[in-house]
Amino acid sequence: MPAVTETIDTVQSVTEGAYKWGFETDIEMEFAPKGLNEDIVRFISRKKNEPAWLLDWRLKAFAMWQKIEEPRWPAVSYPPIDYQDAYYYAAPKQTVKPRSLDEVDPELLKTYAKLGIPLKEQAILAGVEGAGETPSEGGRMPVAVDAVFDSVSVATTFKARLEKEGIIFCSISEAVQNHPELVRQYLGTVVPQGDNFYAALNSAVFTDGSFVYIPKGVRCPMELSTYFRINAKSTGQFERTLIIADEGSTVSYLEGCTAPMRDENQLHAAVVELVALDDATIKYSTVQNWYPGDAEGRGGIYNFVTKRAQCRGRRSKVSWTQVETGSAITWKYPSCVLLGDDSVGEFYSVAITNNRQQADTGTKMIHVGKRTTSTIVSKGISAGRGQNTYRGLVRVAPTAGSARNFTQCDSLLIGDQCGAHTVPYIENRCMTAKVEHEATTSRIAEDQLFYCRQRGLSEEDAVGLIVNGFCREVLKELPMEFAVEAQKLLQISLEGSVG
């Protein structure tokens, strides 16, 4: 069965509406002691066998973090986080490379199966020797996968195939070992260590993440994808992703995330840095489905993420597409700094909050180069007691002659206990620039639901259909196979929100 249908079937197979990725995997783990101090930073760096410059870089970040106040301006509320009461390093213990699937920790395989990762890719992910060097059957477009399990990247698929094109796709730890010059050249140049509280924390303790380098003129022949999974208890996940698209190259990257159900909150503070040089294009898609907590708001992931792209080159282009259905709290503003003349930034977002979920998300488009253009399409859906805030900044520098921005923010409310808020900031310091903003708020109308039900759709299917229609402009930006999955996810996230 092709991966697409397999994945869809996996999503379809659960219809109860409960969080289906809420399982826990019982595998042997290695932890660093609880708490956060310089020694932990050193411990992590030593564990990863890092060069001295990187340790120094981390320690500098740690020093900065201690001086920065935790932000309180987002429209979200949560009890104070005790940063000393968490583990900053947790890794599955596995020393010898397995030769076949039989030798792989069955618990790890079960996890992949539950995540809906096709069997062939499960073998590759589990690090089975020789697996993954041939594309899977079924003639589908292969997807190269990097899986990050708690703190550590466990495996990357299709590596050899990509290497033929000169593409580097590996965990960032491997990149530090094998391509230190590239990492050193770009790490922290888009999101500096002291950028904000969570970015500083991440810089000090990041344990893994993905690294991508696309050489000049290369079109990456397949989707690159990372699965993030928080499994261990009381762990934070601090992954760091760095993607560099060299001149004239093109890449499409997808990130998917899940976490087990727990009644405590877990912190996810990732940093993603994208660099696009002259004529390069990066498409970065996220389907975020971290555990959102239960209906009463117990448990769930705090998703405090810094994602930023620099369009450094002329005519470079970065497109962010996100479907945010999970997490108890989302605090996330994928941004584009448009430095190169004629560079293009895009942000397409669907954010759903149901039950007690809170989301404060949006984007920043910083226009510096001439004739730079940006497009923002945000679709916020609030149900239950969810609170959904779009927060966006469009800044046009005096240098950005004839820059253009178009922003469209639509909110959809389901029920009368939820909230939608739109906070657009516009700072235009350029006479010849044009900035446009449109916003709408609507409800699913009773007549729409009745019309669908009269045609035989259940109320939940009707809501799903109407919500998918509302999000269509964003969903069509997703790579095909993930679009289908995202549609199902939207529906699952909204179950129990009507009636």
Added chain:
Amino acid sequence: MLKIEGLTAEVEGKQILKGVDLEVPAGEIHAIMGPNGSGKSTLSYVLSGREGYEITGGSVSFNGVDLLAMEPEERAAAGLFLAFQYPVELPGVGNALFLRTALNAVRKARGESELDAMQFLKLARERLKALHISEDMLKRGVNVGFSGGEKKRNEVLQMALLQPKLAILDETDSGLDIDALKIVADGVNALRAPGFSALVITHYQRLLDYIVPDRVHVLMQGRIVQSGGPELAKQLEAEGYASVQAAA
């Protein structure tokens, strides 16, 4: 097929249906006429289970089962179809997807196999062709930006796909040009069968030249006040409702 007895219903505390009695045997097509505001659409919503229409008395049985106890989607699965007086827009929802989702929901509830995209497209094209409706209709958002006539045609297309046992057409002929009127009539006439019944709500005798009803009923102030054969429609067209009022 359909048996309505002493049906009373209110909307926002106001009684609209004041004891409707009506029987439509299997295989028959009945027309309902009546002045504006007499409760025709209310009756269609009550029969299809719309929220906000409170039933205060009476009963409705549909092929022997208690229709009023069912959810709207269960009624649809049981074969009840309502062509809306004002079809609803669903922005961003493709008409083809909507029609296929609806058809599959109904098929599933009836224990039939679901159609995949290709099978659906084949079926939809056949129906479109039979009804002389352009294929563009499938590509657009459900009723979004449709003209009044296109919306009505889309209702008829849905009916043709869903193959109901009881179709209620609420002024599907209003605002239609003569060609579109024939499409509606063809849509209904194509379904004529011993197991199919229809309630055609209309203001105009003209439609009934194309869909010849077995019975014509007059609904006034929440009650059926007169019933007769097709000639009753002609009489109403000529004399208006005053004569009925006098008789009632």
